[in-house]
Amino acid sequence: MPKVGMEPIRKEALVRATIHEIGRTGSLDVTVSQIAKRAGMSSALAHHYFGSKEQIFLAAMRHILSLYGAEVRGALVMAASPRDRLRAVVQANFSGLNFRREVIGAWLNFYVLAQTVPEAKRLLNVYQRRLQTNLVHDLRKLIGPRAEAAARGLAAMIDGVYIRQALRTGAPDGAEAAAMVLDYLTLELEAQR
Amino acid sequence: MPKVGMEPIRKEALVRATIHEIGRTGSLDVTVSQIAKRAGMSSALAHHYFGSKEQIFLAAMRHILSLYGAEVRGALVMAASPRDRLRAVVQANFSGLNFRREVIGAWLNFYVLAQTVPEAKRLLNVYQRRLQTNLVHDLRKLIGPRAEAAARGLAAMIDGVYIRQALRTGAPDGAEAAAMVLDYLTLELEAQR
Amino acid sequence: MPKVGMEPIRKEALVRATIHEIGRTGSLDVTVSQIAKRAGMSSALAHHYFGSKEQIFLAAMRHILSLYGAEVRGALVMAASPRDRLRAVVQANFSGLNFRREVIGAWLNFYVLAQTVPEAKRLLNVYQRRLQTNLVHDLRKLIGPRAEAAARGLAAMIDGVYIRQALRTGAPDGAEAAAMVLDYLTLELEAQR
Amino acid sequence: MPKVGMEPIRKEALVRATIHEIGRTGSLDVTVSQIAKRAGMSSALAHHYFGSKEQIFLAAMRHILSLYGAEVRGALVMAASPRDRLRAVVQANFSGLNFRREVIGAWLNFYVLAQTVPEAKRLLNVYQRRLQTNLVHDLRKLIGPRAEAAARGLAAMIDGVYIRQALRTGAPDGAEAAAMVLDYLTLELEAQR
DNA sequence: AATGAATGAGGATTCATTCAT
């Protein structure tokens, strides 16, 4: 019987290494060899499992989006009121495994990848739509017809905070970042129209 | 007689071509040859004038930032009250030569370039600081100590709108984009604290 | 109990698959994996049985040459006169399992293989000598000293017909091919010198 | 003014080197680096001029076919009667720059190339059609309706002689090869039907 | 000023082959 069951282990190692390398260099100009080396294997094996560099990148994206989704879902189970849920969603963007230096760097580069690779674009669109849906769902109960516009504003600010963090030096401060968006959320909720 | 005074002409052609190509491909993976070809010259000449690909990119960045600055200044001369000035600054981000498809694509990629090239990072920081200064200057008169935070929020949303536009298909709608940020500005100004 | 006696079965499957793949692609640029996959096993097993890709190719050659030899011998048992025997030999080249598309493609590539691999060259030389011997044996009885030259001419034409068929599209027409060589044979036999 | 006019020189050097290398190794498994090295340049330059390995191969094929065509045309100008012209065409196949070891090796491999590359197939078809036309043109005057079949036989034998020569060791003997085909030609011309 | 010529360095990808189980 062959040595078996390595595939998921190797793939995960490669995905981690990819995120790490993209985050470290801040760029998609990462070689498969670099990634493979960091993951402790030959570049040939990386190709064996993923077929191409593009697929490796996409797997890394899916991983990040999946972590993100889990974080959001995790935050939501604890929230009761619409107000709490909104705050939870916002905070999930800046907590846990999400708002780490390397993930932020990777995220920025995925936006670039999406300019070229249709599947990357699709994945980002899925992410955006989910966020929008999540926000609108609760906003509507609180501010009615203005929910859509407010959700777009919140989503834009979240993305903006991410991209700006990519320029900063030093460790990201998730609390500070969340506070900024939460302030905006409060304004929207308290606006009297 | 030798051709004289070609340098600024050539350089400008290269800068334009660079922005165009980055915008077109949505990526920094643009070859010097592509750029030079579009600018109507050989890649050797491009190197002759700029020395390296990195310098070409930086010149393109400076060009975009300079266009941006001019647009903002132009908008400010017509504005009288702090409120008008704030609206003018916001709108300048989404009007004229700024909020075009190719410029948006280039902008996104400059954030990536800044991860690797210190001078690019410096340039983006200058841009951010100016925007912040501009906003705070007038916000302070209207909302006092909350000016700093509000300015950061506005700047983040502006960047977020840019990055999100990069994912969209079709021509950018500057008016719609500006409206989103102006709504947020209004909220900040009307907040009662 | 271990599976026994698999070796000949596996080997034959590999040989068939090799001929098929070489014929299909019309080239020796066939990977061991492709061959093994078609033969329903892993490429590791292919190596286990044959030791190297070269040995797989050589086994395929031997297989084809052996089919060829059987076809010729089979044709000869039914022939009585020298004239009949000559016609039988010629026809055997273009009948049965020989003049099939994939075998023709493989044959052409074996000539290429023979340029590099001595054993392949040796095998093709054996084939050529046998054909020559067969033809001369009967030709001598009919046309005496001109037998050698005529045999060389016939053999050359046979090979030429093969190589030309490799360029054609569509199914090979063995009857037509045989007729061409038989016409030439008739000329040699009827020549009056 | 730039250093200029190298292109045809480089291209020709590459074509020669390609034929040499294919002939030497007897295979298409020749690397661009090998070819470029023999042609006295970097592999990058080879790509610069030809774009791809396939194009280099095709250029080599065209070169050989063009030499071949020139040889045939050269032989025809001196021939007067149909009989002379036929002999001239046959002999041209085995004289001059054609029936050299390396060219023969290349020729064989072009048949293999034609299995994969459509343009290579087209080129070989052109060659075959021209030869056929040449032969039929004069044969018809001498043997009427049998011309077509006889031309096919002659062409097949010529190709067969080539492929068989590829197996031999030592320098090709053009005279001997031509004699074999000329004998067959004589038979066709003298056949009484 | 301008460019064709030229290359070194590198990168994705492939594949025959070996190994551990």
Place this chain on the structure above:
DNA sequence: GATGAATGAATCCTCATTCAT
């Protein structure tokens, strides 16, 4: 007997950059 795992060694091709003219 059988195979998934694993890799070293290639190979094609690209590209920023330099140079001679």
